Amino acid sequence: MTNREPTPVVPRPQVPHRDLLQLEVLTDETQLRADITRLRLERNAVILAHNYQRPEVQQIADFVGDSLGLSRQAATTDADVIVFAGVHFMAETAAILNPGKTVLLPDLRAGCSLADTLTAQGIRDWKARHPGGLVVTYVNTTADVKAESDYCVTSGNAVQVVESLPPGVPVLFAPDRFLAAHVIRVTGRQMDVWDGACHVHEAIRPEDVQGQQAAHPDAELLIHPECGCSSRILNAIPDLQLYSTEGMIHRARASAAQEFIVVTETGMVTRLQRDVPGKTFIPVSRAACCEYMKMITLENIRDSLLTLQPRVTVPDAIREQALKPIERMLAIG
Known part of the structure; x- marks a missing residue:
């Protein structure tokens, strides 16, 4: 039998009590909320949050709502800085409505699978085949798509907008095929439908x-x-x-x-x-x-207010064209 050195006793790390761990999390969140409150005042900022955001993000927002409500808030705010707790097309819409303001999207990875199904070239191709036709696009689209559209809609006013269109004119409804089916069912209006959907x-x-x-x-x-x-x-x-x-x-x-x-x-x-x-x-x-909606956190809201980044902008030529269908949407309801 050979002699061997005794195995050293390694002390087990002390794990904080569960209540202490919870207290640390609560303290961190309390500090984040305090930082956001202070920076929001210093920056004269407003925080707009979509209904699909995390609970803690909804709680610190100045306004929580759907795409139409958020568009209206963005159009009327007197804040210098708009922090959009949502996805990229929403921040773009705010930038279109507020060219002189700073629009922040706390995480630029927050995209939209539905918006990604439609391109501006796709609309141009349809219009070339249907001269005089009207293009109605869901607000869940990129700025360059809006720039090619005649009307924007949300799920809350799509029926009302389509009912306002002149009869007998070809209409493309894009990109959500399920919302389009609902509008067709309610209005009886036959339309061409883009084959897109939210994943x-x-x-x-x-x-x-x-x-x-x-x-x-x-x-x-x-x-x-x-x-x-x-x-x-x-x-x-x-x-x-x-x-x-x-x-x-x-x-x-x-x-x-x-x-x-x-x-x-x-x-x-x-x-x-x-x-x-x-x-x-x-x-x-x-x-x-939606993993994209959940990319916005208290931490990156705090950081965006601190650094005024990441900023979302829209080129003037696109912005001026994209503003028209948004304003028509807001004017109808």
Whole structure:
């Protein structure tokens, strides 16, 4: 038998108590909130957050809303700096409406799978085949696409905008095919439809809805028209109403129901819980989560206010053309 040195005793690291770890996280978040509050005042900044943002981001925002509401806020703000807690096309829209202001997107990686399905050249090609036609594009598009469009719309006013168009004129509705199907169903207006979709909404299946209905039989459905499940669900429930995110707020307040199945991106549950307290909101699927929306954090909001970067700008030639369909949208409703 050989002699060997005794194995040294390595002291185990001391792990802070769970309550202390939670306290550290809360302290960090408290400091971030304090930094954001101070910088927001120093910069004369406004923070606009989309309904799909993280709960803590929605909590520190000056305004939380859908694309139409955010566009209206961006158009009327007297702030010098606009921090957009959303995705790139939203910050571009704010820059189009506010050429003299600093528009910040805290993480430039925050893009949009739906916006990526449509190009300005695609619209130009359609217009070449349909002289005199009108192009209606969802606000979820890039600035150069808006510059080629006649009208912008959101899910909240798409029906109203299409109903205002002169009859007999060819219309392209782009890029969301599910929203287009909803508009055609409501208005009866036949349109050419671009074959695009949001990857999160497209992935929501009728089976997801049916599973939650089985688990919550008394719950009312709140379905967004971008959802891939909407057409099949409507075939089963013909009189079912679809709602924009703001429409969901209004419906939840007015309804006698106490439970709702929220069929859109999971962040909308946060907004509903805040604005309609006392009722229960069930996400249709925890997987219905937009990774682009969740790229905005308290940390990068604080950093963007500190450095005034990353900044989103739109070239003047594009901005002037893109402003026209946005203004038409805002004028209609």
